[in-house]
Amino acid sequence: xxxxxxxxxxxxxxxxxxxxxxxxxxxxxxxxxxxxxxxxxxxxxxxxxxxxxxxxxxxxxxxxxxxxxxxxxxxxxxxxxxxxxxxxxxxxxxxxxxxxxxxxxxxxxxxxxxxxxxxxxxxxxxxxxxxxxxxxxxxxxxxxxxxxxxxxxxxxxx
Amino acid sequence: xxxxxxxxxxxxxxxxxxxxxxxxxxxxxxxxxxxxxxxxxxxxxxxxxxxxxxxxxxxxxxxxxxxxxxxxxxxxxxxxxxxxxxxxxxxxxxxxxxxxxxxxxxxxxxxxxxxxxxxxxxxxxxxxxxxxxxxxxxxxxxxxxxxxxxxxxxxxxxxxxxxxxxxxxxxxxxxxxxxxxxxxxxxxxxxxxxxxxxxxxxxxxxxxxxxxxxxxxxxxxxxxxxxxxxxxxxxxxxxxxxxxxxxxxxxxxxxxxxxxxxxxxxxxxxxxxxxxxx
Numbered sequence: 001x002x003x004x005x006x007x008x009x010x011x012x013x014x015x016x017x018x019x020x021x022x023x024x025x026x027x028x029x030x031x032x033x034x035x036x037x038x039x040x041x042x043x044x045x046x047x048x049x050x051x052x053x054x055x056x057x058x059x060x061x062x063x064x065x066x067x068x069x070x071x072x073x074x075x076x077x078x079x080x081x082x083x084x085x086x087x088x089x090x091x092x093x094x095x096x097x098x099x100x101x102x103x104x105x106x107x108x109x110x111x112x113x114x115x116x117x118x119x120x121x122x123x124x125x126x127x128x129x130x131x132x133x134x135x136x137x138x139x140x141x142x143x144x145x146x147x148x149x150x151x152x153x154x155x156x157x158x
Numbered sequence: 159x160x161x162x163x164x165x166x167x168x169x170x171x172x173x174x175x176x177x178x179x180x181x182x183x184x185x186x187x188x189x190x191x192x193x194x195x196x197x198x199x200x201x202x203x204x205x206x207x208x209x210x211x212x213x214x215x216x217x218x219x220x221x222x223x224x225x226x227x228x229x230x231x232x233x234x235x236x237x238x239x240x241x242x243x244x245x246x247x248x249x250x251x252x253x254x255x256x257x258x259x260x261x262x263x264x265x266x267x268x269x270x271x272x273x274x275x276x277x278x279x280x281x282x283x284x285x286x287x288x289x290x291x292x293x294x295x296x297x298x299x300x301x302x303x304x305x306x307x308x309x310x311x312x313x314x315x316x317x318x319x320x321x322x323x324x325x326x327x328x329x330x331x332x333x334x335x336x337x338x339x340x341x342x343x344x345x346x347x348x349x350x351x352x353x354x355x356x357x358x359x360x361x362x363x364x365x366x367x368x369x370x371x372x373x374x375x376x377x378x379x380x381x382x383x384x385x386x387x388x389x390x391x392x393x394x395x396x397x398x399x400x401x402x403x404x405x406x407x408x409x410x411x412x413x414x415x416x417x418x419x420x421x422x423x424x425x426x427x428x429x430x431x432x433x434x435x436x
Binding site: 021022024043044045048051054057058059060062063064065067068111114115129130132133134 | 176178179180183184186187188193196198200222224247248249250251253254336337
């Protein structure tokens with residue numbers, strides 16, 4: 001089967017790749033482009049571990065075809081830090097120990113980034129509701145919620 | 159659009175339409191379908207937009223449900239449709255899923271469909287024979303099956319302009335607080351006169367039959383009333399009686415029949431309050 005040629009933007013960089021028509025964007029990111037931050041938890045849009053931002057919308061990259069990224073803007077967890085300087089959410093996840101095994105963390109970081117972009121001052125309930133599409137089987141969520149609250153206050157002050 | 163219809167019409171094997179992909183990609187992943195052709199309709203002009211027209215609203219087939227919640231005019235006119243669409247999946251799924259996809263997936267438990275049927279929404283269809291418009295309830299024919307012919311694409315859902323003192327509401331029962339599949343659901347749309355008497359009503363139930371149910375008896379009970387207790391009791395009984403659900407792991411027949419009445423009563427109460435506030 002011939003590949004589909006795709007030209008897209010990932011974390012601000014122009015990227016071109018060939019993919020199969022039925023190949024997910026998650027598989028393209030991980031297996032063709034070496035961007036392994038997005039994880040495959042369920043592969044069916046339930047767990048949020050593969051979350052990315054596509055043209056300013058938070059989506060599961062397992063539910064997007066690689067071919068659909070043509071001409072669009074993709075943001076992944078790899079684009080959050082600037083060089084050695086972590087994004088405030090990444091810093092606060094570390095400080096609050098808001099992760100254990102880490103599989104869900106990139107998805108939480110991207111989902112929290114999208115949440116704070118839309119609502120810079122969310123209530124605890126809004127954070128819990130906004131992150132309901134991301135499953136964590138280790139932390140029990142409390143530390144994640146506190147890390148997002150702390151990051152929000154740092155980002156408002158910035 | 160002609161190109162998309164041509165591709166679908168000319169395909170010899172299994173063809174699939176891709177908008178948000180939140181059902182299609184899951185079915186592909188699970189091995190339930192292996193399309194020979196996937197037509198991504200998102201780049202078709204206007205299909206990703208919500209337009210206000212002389213008649214009301216036209217919601218393009220590629221509009222993600224998140225966008226419905228961001229459209230203030232639509233939320234004001236059709237709060238029940240918007241709240242139903244916004245119940246589908248997580249934030250991630252909301253960024254992709256569409257009401258046309260929800261309709262064409264033809265699940266008996268689809269959240270947006272009872273709200274659309276209560277709203278009297280119509281599906282605008284383009285196909286090899288041209289354009290036609292049908293009531294939303296005429297689209298699903300059985301679980302997973304629609305009345306669309308080969309090559310046909312629903313390009314938009316049409317909602318009417320609202321008369322004064324009109325509102326709708328949608329409620330579903332799920333055992334958790336969010337992100338679940340409706341065990342039973344109800345959509346109600348009402349118009350009141352200046353005295354608060356209901357002059358027009360539509361009541362639709364989800365997940366209690368192979369396809370969405372438009373309960374005309376329930377609408378007849380509501381019209382002429384002020385949604386008083388005796389009327390609501392009759393509404394509840396009519397909706398329970400109209401339900402023909404199945405037993406499954408998410409609910410029994412007896413439970414679903416009872417809750418269908420309760421959901422309809424509560425949705426009618428919310429719609430009545432909303433309509434009276436405008």
